[in-house]
Each structure stands twice: as C-alpha cells, then as structure tokens.
Amino acid sequence: MTPRLIGALLLLTLGLQAQNTCNLSISGRVIDQHDGQSLSFAEVTILATPFGAVVDSSGFYRISNLCPGNYEIIVNHIGCEPVRRQIRLSKNITSLDFYLEHHLELLAEVVLVKQNIRRDSKLTSILNSEAITQVQELGLEGLSEQVAGVNTINSGNNIIKPVIHGMYGNRVITSVNGIALEDQQWGSDHGLSVDPEMSGQIAVISGAAAVEYGPGALGGVLLFSAAPVPNDSSISGHINLQAQTNGRGGSAHLRLEQAVTNFWNWRVQLTGSRLGDLQAPDYNLSNTGFLGLNYSVETGYRKGAWQGKLFYNATNRNLGILRASNTGNLTDLEAAIESDEPQYIEDFTYDIEAPRQEVTHHLIGTEWKYRPTVNSYWELRYGFQNNRRKEFDLRRGVSDEVPANNLQLLTHSLDLKFNSDITTNWRTKYGLNAMAQINSNIPGTGIRPILPNYNRYRIGGFVFQELEYERWVFQAGLRYDYEYTLAQKYDRQNQLQKPVFLFHNLSANLGATLRVNHQFQLSSDLALASRPPHTIELLSEGLHQGAASIEIGDPNLVPEQSINWSNTLRLKFSKRIYFELTAYLNPVKNYIFQVADSIPQLTIRGAFPVWRYVQSNALLTGIDFNSKFELSRRWEYSLLASFVRGYDLTNNEDLTLMPAPRVNHQLSWKTSDSWGVRIEHQWTGRQNHYPEGLDLAPPPPAYNLLNLGVTWEPMDKNFRCSLMLRNLTNSRYRMYLDRFRYFADRPGINLMLNFKYKF
Amino acid sequence: MKNLSLSAKLMCLVCLFAMAACDQDANEPDPVNEEELITSVYLQFVDTLKADTALFSFVDIDGDGGNPPIISNATLSDSTTYMVEVRFLNEASVPADNITEEVIDEGDEHQVFYVVESGLDLIVQYSVSDRNTDVNGRPIGVETIAKSGTVGSGTLTLILRHKPNKEAAGVAQGDLTNAGGETDIELSFIVDIQ
Numbered sequence: 001m002t003p004r005l006i007g008a009l010l011l012l013t014l015g016l017q018a019q020n021t022c023n024l025s026i027s028g029r030v031i032d033q034h035d036g037q038s039l040s041f042a043e044v045t046i047l048a049t050p051f052g053a054v055v056d057s058s059g060f061y062r063i064s065n066l067c068p069g070n071y072e073i074i075v076n077h078i079g080c081e082p083v084r085r086q087i088r089l090s091k092n093i094t095s096l097d098f099y100l101e102h103h104l105e106l107l108a109e110v111v112l113v114k115q116n117i118r119r120d121s122k123l124t125s126i127l128n129s130e131a132i133t134q135v136q137e138l139g140l141e142g143l144s145e146q147v148a149g150v151n152t153i154n155s156g157n158n159i160i161k162p163v164i165h166g167m168y169g170n171r172v173i174t175s176v177n178g179i180a181l182e183d184q185q186w187g188s189d190h191g192l193s194v195d196p197e198m199s200g201q202i203a204v205i206s207g208a209a210a211v212e213y214g215p216g217a218l219g220g221v222l223l224f225s226a227a228p229v230p231n232d233s234s235i236s237g238h239i240n241l242q243a244q245t246n247g248r249g250g251s252a253h254l255r256l257e258q259a260v261t262n263f264w265n266w267r268v269q270l271t272g273s274r275l276g277d278l279q280a281p282d283y284n285l286s287n288t289g290f291l292g293l294n295y296s297v298e299t300g301y302r303k304g305a306w307q308g309k310l311f312y313n314a315t316n317r318n319l320g321i322l323r324a325s326n327t328g329n330l331t332d333l334e335a336a337i338e339s340d341e342p343q344y345i346e347d348f349t350y351d352i353e354a355p356r357q358e359v360t361h362h363l364i365g366t367e368w369k370y371r372p373t374v375n376s377y378w379e380l381r382y383g384f385q386n387n388r389r390k391e392f393d394l395r396r397g398v399s400d401e402v403p404a405n406n407l408q409l410l411t412h413s414l415d416l417k418f419n420s421d422i423t424t425n426w427r428t429k430y431g432l433n434a435m436a437q438i439n440s441n442i443p444g445t446g447i448r449p450i451l452p453n454y455n456r457y458r459i460g461g462f463v464f465q466e467l468e469y470e471r472w473v474f475q476a477g478l479r480y481d482y483e484y485t486l487a488q489k490y491d492r493q494n495q496l497q498k499p500v501f502l503f504h505n506l507s508a509n510l511g512a513t514l515r516v517n518h519q520f521q522l523s524s525d526l527a528l529a530s531r532p533p534h535t536i537e538l539l540s541e542g543l544h545q546g547a548a549s550i551e552i553g554d555p556n557l558v559p560e561q562s563i564n565w566s567n568t569l570r571l572k573f574s575k576r577i578y579f580e581l582t583a584y585l586n587p588v589k590n591y592i593f594q595v596a597d598s599i600p601q602l603t604i605r606g607a608f609p610v611w612r613y614v615q616s617n618a619l620l621t622g623i624d625f626n627s628k629f630e631l632s633r634r635w636e637y638s639l640l641a642s643f644v645r646g647y648d649l650t651n652n653e654d655l656t657l658m659p660a661p662r663v664n665h666q667l668s669w670k671t672s673d674s675w676g677v678r679i680e681h682q683w684t685g686r687q688n689h690y691p692e693g694l695d696l697a698p699p700p701p702a703y704n705l706l707n708l709g710v711t712w713e714p715m716d717k718n719f720r721c722s723l724m725l726r727n728l729t730n731s732r733y734r735m736y737l738d739r740f741r742y743f744a745d746r747p748g749i750n751l752m753l754n755f756k757y758k759f
Numbered sequence: 760m761k762n763l764s765l766s767a768k769l770m771c772l773v774c775l776f777a778m779a780a781c782d783q784d785a786n787e788p789d790p791v792n793e794e795e796l797i798t799s800v801y802l803q804f805v806d807t808l809k810a811d812t813a814l815f816s817f818v819d820i821d822g823d824g825g826n827p828p829i830i831s832n833a834t835l836s837d838s839t840t841y842m843v844e845v846r847f848l849n850e851a852s853v854p855a856d857n858i859t860e861e862v863i864d865e866g867d868e869h870q871v872f873y874v875v876e877s878g879l880d881l882i883v884q885y886s887v888s889d890r891n892t893d894v895n896g897r898p899i900g901v902e903t904i905a906k907s908g909t910v911g912s913g914t915l916t917l918i919l920r921h922k923p924n925k926e927a928a929g930v931a932q933g934d935l936t937n938a939g940g941e942t943d944i945e946l947s948f949i950v951d952i953q
Binding site for chain 1: 786787788789790791792793795797798799800817819821822823825827828861865868869921922939941942943944945946
C-alpha cells in the first residue's frame with residue numbers, strides 16, 4: 001500500500017469514528033393490537049434518560065440523537081397496558097413497532113399509571129425485572145425476600161413451599177401461564193414444580209383471590225407467566241450461568257426466541273442444575289444434593305383480533321433429603337432432636353441416595369384471546385398436566401430403588417372468560433371453569449398408600465364487576481363451584497371402599513380503592529372464600545415415613561370458609577419515597593389442620609406420633625410493610641417487614657407453623673452506571689406463639705443473616721455479572737418453618753456467581 | 760347422596776375432553792400388599808439344663824394403626840443361663856413369612872440390641888455362632904445368651920436397627936449409643952425373675 005492510501009484510509013476511519021457519536025435514532029409505529037389502528041398520542045419513553053416522543057396522528061414516532069447502548073423503552077397509552085422492551089442500539093432502527101393491548105385483565109393485573117399507583121383493591125405485587133432476576137438466581141427462597149408477607153416452609157433447601165399471609169399448600173394457588181398448577185401440594189415435603197427462570201413475569205396476590213382463581217386461593221395466588229416474545233425477527237435470547245460454592249454446583253439456562261413473522265413466534269428454554277451436599281457452618285449436610293432438568297417450548301400466533309399460544313413445560317427433579325432426617329420411631333426422633341449435630345454425617349458427595357424424591361411435571365397448554373370489538377375480548381385456556389411423584393425411603397427387605405410412594409396425578413382444566421367494558425367506567429368479567437383430575441397410586445411399592453386413588457371433577461363460574469367513580473374504584477365478584485370426588489381405597493379388612501364426596505363452594509369479593517391524590521391511595525378488600533377438604537385430609541391413613549408420623553384423616557370434614565378483610569395504604573412522596581402498609585384480618589371457619597394425639601401409637605417399630613386432621617375456627621391476622629427510599633441518584637434503601645399471628649379460637653391456643661416475624665432491609669449503591677453494590681440484613685424473630693405440647697422441640701432462636709451483592713452490567717455490552725455472598729458471616733441458624741430444624745442447621749456461607757449474556 | 764349416578768353423569772359432561780376420567784373403574788387400586796411388614800416378634804428363652812422355656816411375644820397382625828398390638832410377657836428363673844433366640848415374622852401373609860432369615864442374609868445391615876432396665880438383674884450377650892455373625896465377622900444379634908441373677912422385674916427392650924454403624928465404639932458389644940441407623944423394631948417386654 002502506498003503511504004497516500006494509508007493516509008486516506010486513516011482519515012476515513014477517523015472520519016467514521018467522528019461519525020460514531022450520539023446521532024442514532026429509533027422510529028416506528030405504535031399500533032392497537034386488536035384492530036391494527038394507529039395509537040396516536042401514545043408516549044414512547046426511554047427509561048433512565050430524558051428521551052421520549054409522542055406518537056403523531058399517523059401513529060409514527062421518532063427519537064433522535066441517541067448514543068449507542070442498551071435501553072429499556074416503555075410505551076404508554078391511556079387505557080392500555082404499557083409495553084416494555086429492551087433494545088440494543090448500535091445503528092438506526094426504523095421499524096421499531098409496538099403493539100399495545102387495549103384494556104386489561106381485571107382482577108389479577110394492575111394498571112400502572114405514570115406514578116406507579118395501583119388501582120386494584122387486592123394486594124398484588126408485581127415483581128420488577130431486578131426482583132425477577134433475584135428470584136431466578138436464588139430460587140423460590142428469593143420470593144420471600146422480595147415480597148412482604150411471603151415466607152417459605154421448607155424441608156431443607158430442596159423442598160420449598162411459599163407461604164402467603166400464613167397459608168401454604170392447598171391454600172395457595174400457583175398459576176403457570178394462566179393455568180392452575182396441579183401437582184401434589186398436600187404434604188409439607190412437597191415442593192413446587194415451577195422454574196422461575198422460565199418466567200418473564202412473576203406476581204403475587206396476597207389474600208383470598210378465589211373469585212377468579214377458584215376454591216383454594218384462600219391464602220393467595222402466585223403467578224408465573226412467560227413474557228411476550230420480543231418483536232425481533234432474528235433469533236435472540238439469553239444464556240444464564242450460575243455457580244455456587246455451597247453445594248459445589250450450579251445451573252445453566254438457555255432461552256431462544258424469534259418472532260418469525262409479524263404473526264407467529266416461538267420460544268425454547270432449557271435449564272439444567274446440579275448441586276452436591278450443602279454445608280452447614282460446622283458439618284456436611286449429607287444427602288442434600290439436587291439434580292434438575294427443565295425445558296419448555298412455546299409458539300404464539302397473532303392476527304387481527306386473534307391471539308393464541310401453545311406451550312409445553314416440563315420440570316424434572318431428583319432431590320436428596322437430609323439423611324439424618326430419616327428417623328424411625330418417636331424414640332429415634334427424640335434422640336435426633338437431643339443431639340446438637342445430625343446423627344448421620346458423611347463426606348461431601350454429589351450422589352443422591354435414599355431418602356430422596358423424583359418428581360416430574362409436564363404441562364401442555366394452549367391459550368387463545370379473541371377481540372370481537374374494541375371493548376371486549378374472550379379468553380380460552382386449556383391445560384393438561386401429568387405429575388409423577390416417587391418418594392424413596394430406606395427400605396428393609398426391598399431395594400432402596402423401589403419407591404415407598406409412587407403417585408400419578410393427571411389433570412385437565414378448561415377456562416373460558418369474557419371481559420367487557422360496558423362504559424369507560426364500568427368493566428365486567430365473566431368466567432367458566434372446569435377441571436377433571438385422576439390421582440393414582442402406581443402399584444409395586446409394597447406399602448399401604450397414604451393418599452388413596454381418586455377421581456375429582458369440578459365445575460364453576462364467576463362474575464366480576466368493576467366501577468370507577470371519580471376517585472373511587474369499586475369491585476365486586478361472585479363465584480360458585482361444584483366439586484365431586486370419588487375415592488377408592490382398601491381398608492384394613494382388605495375390602496375396597498369407594499367413598500364419594502360432594503362439595504358446594506361459594507366465593508365472593510367486595511373491594512374499594514380511593515386515590516386521594518397522586519401520592520396517596522387507600523384500598524380495602526373483603527373476600528369470602530371456601531376451600532373443600534382435600535382427599536388427604538379426608539382419607540389419609542397410615543405411616544407417612546417422610547414425616548415419621550402416622551396421619552389419620554377424617555371423612556366428616558366440611559369445607560373451610562374464610563373471610564379475609566385486607567386494607568392497604570400506599571404513599572408516594574416526590575418519586576423518592578414509597579410506603580406500602582397492609583393489615584389483614586382473616587377469620588376462617590372450619591380451618592383444617594393437624595393435631596397430635598397425646599398418646600403416640602405403639603407399633604412394632606416403636607411409638608409414632610399420630611397426627612389427626614381436625615377442624616376448628618381460626619383467626620389469622622397480620623401486617624406487611626414495604627418501603628423504598630431513594631436517598632440520592634445512586635443510593636437506595638428498602639425495608640420489608642411482615643408479622644403474622646394465628647389463633648385457634650375453638651381451643652383457645654395459638655396455631656402451629658405460623659411464620660415468625662421478619663424484617664429485611666437493604667442498602668444499595670450504584671457506584672457507576674455499570675456497577676452496583678448492595679448489602680442486605682435479614683432478621684427473623686423467634687416464634688413465641690405456638691401451641692405448647694404439640695411440638696417436640698421449641699422454635700429455634702431469632703437469627704440474623706447478612707448478604708452482599710455486587711453487580712456489573714456495562715452499558716454498552718449485553719451481559720450482566722453478579723456476585724452474591726449469602727450468609728456472609730457463616731452463622732449457624734435454624735428456621736422454624738423448616739422441618740429439618742429438628743436435625744441440622746441451615747446451610748452456611750455461600751458464594752454465588754451469576755453470568756447472563758443476551759444475544 | 761341419592762342422585763349419585765346423576766351427579767356422576769353431570770360430572771361426565773365436564774370430562775368431554777377426558778374420556779378416561781369418566782371410566783372410574785380404570786382407577787381402581789391394587790389390594791394392599793405390604794412386603795416388608797414385620798407383624799410378630801417372638802423372643803424365646805431356653806434353659807437347656809432344666810429343659811425350660813419362656814416365650815415373650817409381640818404381635819400386631821394388622822400392622823401400624825388399626826388394632827393395638829398384643830404383647831405377651833413371661834417369667835424367668837433366677838440364677839439361670841438361657842440360650843435366647845428371636846424370630847421375626849410377617850404373619851399377615853399366609854403362610855407366614857420368616858423375616859429372620861432376611862435379617863441374617865443382610866446381616867451386615869442389621870443388628871439387634873437388647874437394653875436391660877437398670878433395676879433388672881439380667882445380662883444379655885451376643886452368641887458366637889455362624890448364624891449370629893455377619894459377612895464381616897460382626898454380631899447380628901438374633902442369638903444371645905442371657906444370665907439371670909436375683910429375683911426382681913423390669914423391662915427388656917429389643918431393638919432391630921437397619922444400617923447401623925457396626926464399626927462404632929461399643930456397638931459390637933451390644934451398646935447402641937453410637938450405632939445410629941433406622942429403627943425397624945423397638946419393643947419392650949416386662950421380665951419377671953422369680
């Protein structure tokens with residue numbers, strides 16, 4: 001090359017570099033998803049920047065003078081659900097179109113008006129993307145750190161059940177892509193078959209939401225749904241890698257998605273995870289490893305007034321149960337409780353042996369929305385679920401590979417809803433729901449089944465009305481369900497019994513929200529919910545080895561009836577201070593729970609405590625508090641607290657297993673645009689309110705945990721790195737709602753490294 | 760439940776999309792066959808000198824729950840040496856299953872312990888015999904030698920442990936303090952020495 005050519009090239013590259021300053025633009029249209037019409041006067045805003053534009057009368061917008069980088073764009077239009085999208089800007093984008101959906105789901109979803117004030121009378125917490133990331137990195141345990149009023153009840157770290165306002169199991173409905181999850185939830189050793197990494201949206205409804213979600217949503221609803229597939233015609237997605245020191249393992253998650261045309265899209269996700277034994281501060285927690293493989297495939301279609309989705313989710317888990325928790329009889333249990341250390345401690349291994357669980361859950365679903373007019377739309381959802389649960393115990397005489405409990409749960413569910421805006425102030429929603437379920441014990445266990453085979457069918461319908469008047473929003477809903485169950489079990493005389501149960505359930509709700517001004521909002525909600533007893537509560541009989549106790553049901557139990565009065569106050573000052581205070585009072589008539597007989601039952605294995613399902617009138621009450629302070633542009637402080645009390649009014653005692661009081665607070669510092677540091681302190685009190693004489697060991701003492709997090713998310717790159725140090729002081733502690741507290745401490749210090757790359 | 764079949768038919772409307780669900784017979788369970796059930800423990804003391812026997816038994820035919828177990832205690836003579844043998848049976852099965860042989864076959868995973876209450880003058884030691892020794896040369900405990908002392912009474916607790924730590928201190932001598940494992944059998948007899 002001649003020097004002149006080199007000079008010219010240099011000039012050219014310099015010139016190109018000079019051009020690479022902030023003069024990029026994005027433009028496109030904002031369109032009403034139903035009829036394809038332009039949505040003039042919609043606002044397109046780029047978050048965390050002063051840039052934005054208003055859509056003109058032809059539906060076009062343009063934002064110029066942008067620097068290259070990653071941005072989050074939000075598009076708002078009155079009466080529509082806002083749309084958010086993340087983009088990577090490196091050159092001009094000219095057809096960045098947004099499709100907005102006019103009007104919203106009424107009960108569960110929330111209208112986010114500019115100042116983030118909610119209209120819904122129900123306490124709904126929608127997790128923002130930072131909170132969702134936390135839950136994805138930590139698992140369901142993370143949910144209790146993000147939402148006040150949510151706790152967890154555990155059997156170690158592999159089995160985690162969410163507790164909302166003191167209620168869990170069959171009193172909490174988990175909804176995955178709009179379909180109520182039907183996996184065995186009747187035992188405290190039954191975890192949730194959900195992979196938060198596959199969800200783009202997570203929300204929690206605290207308090208009875210039975211009108212829309214069905215009987216059983218006494219405590220609340222957990223909503224996991226897939227985010228909409230981004231409008232990107234090339235294949236995009238992300239990889240999420242995680243490693244942790246405690247357990248010496250990690251997980252990998254891959255998401256691939258593409259909007260092939262404007263009409264249809266697809267998404268594929270895969271998560272694999274592996275952990276060995278966890279470590280408590282002083283010893284190895286033998287046999288607490290975990291192996292998981294989850295995958296999902298979905299495809300969506302949209303044309304004119306129609307929108308549909310077909311999806312398949314599967315979760316497969318092989319989870320180890322602390323070996324030392326597998327005690328024989330009452331004497332063994334008492335000896336284990338006496339001992340300060342677990343009675344079985346071996347070296348670290350990745351092997352998962354008995355006692356363990358293998359749980360597989362398949363969900364195939366389809367969802368369709370049809371908008372015949374601007375003011376109304378229909379929704380149809382169908383789901384089929386297959387849950388296979390195998391519980392392996394230490395067996396004598398038979399191989400440990402023969403499950404002690406082998407269940408198959410098949411469920412079909414169908415939902416039809418019609419949403420309509422009769423006027424701009426009056427919205428209605430009607431729904432019909434049907435469910436058919438079969439529970440079968442797969443033969444070959446060699447043990448009398450604790451939950452009999454059953455066929456269960458339910459049909460129900462609801463109406464819901466919402467009226468807006470000046471600064472008020474009023475809501476009213478009514479629901480009726482009819483449930484039929486046929487169970488089949490062999491009694492001790494080897495006679496086949498076929499008891500039938502019929503239940504009528506009525507649910508209702510009345511709510512009001514007052515927006516006093518932009519900063520202050522009050523809401524009150526009164527909900528009536530009814531939960532029929534589960535087959536396990538009616539008919540269980542036998543030794544529940546995993547719980548080392550004999551459990552006996554009562555076929556004469558009647559449905560629980562709950563009245564939940566929940567009040568929320570929301571305050572927002574100057575965009576920097578946010579308070580939310582909720583107080584609820586929840587009397588439950590015929591509340592079903594277990595009490596131990598005063599005399600344990602003598603068997604050849606020794607004495608076992610006998611737990612009977614009984615019912616009495618109960619009262620649950622509590623306070624949730626949530627606050628955030630933006631101390632400056634870079635510093636933020638947040639505090640979450642929850643207190644729950646439960647009373648057995650009939651027997652004048654405290655209810656068992658009520659969550660202990662908790663306060664979580666966190667200070668975060670954005671040291672620069674890409675780096676963030678946060679320190680979190682969690683205090684859990686000692687549960688001083690519990691029924692004396694019912695528990696073999698008193699609740700553990702109060703404890704403090706410190707967590708540290710560092711995040712690196714460079715502005716012009718597509719990745720995010722985070723480092724978390726959990727329980728950084730390596731404290732020894734035990735949790736009241738963890739069944740393993742009888743046997744061992746909780747895990748100690750854990751260093752977690754997370755790497756997320758978007759493409 | 761007068762309109763049982765009507766309700767069932769109504770419900771079948773719901774299962775238009777679940778034909779198998781309507782077929783209730785398809786979900787009939789199998790009869791219960793508890794394989795590893797031990798219903799009965801027989802503890803036999805034989806005084807070879809006087810050809811005397813004393814039999815203690817614990818029988819719970821219907822397994823856990825249901826009817827309570829039937830325990831039968833016996834008396835021993837003072838200052839006597841007995842050969843003691845324990846038998847484990849599943850008498851819910853016909854013919855009865857002899858579980859003792861299974862325990863001996865899996866001898867390295869089992870050990871029987873005998874705990875004598877402090878007021879009772881009875882010493883129990885493991886026999887040394889082929890039948891009572893596992894593949895690793897450690898005692899199983901199905902055969903023991905008991906020596907009674909002075910007159911008195913107290914409890915004798917028999918414990919079968921599954922997968923105990925047979926190497927731990929004292930375990931081979933019959934001390935279950937460090938044994939661990941799961942308790943498959945734990946029952947107490949009242950021994951009367953006369």
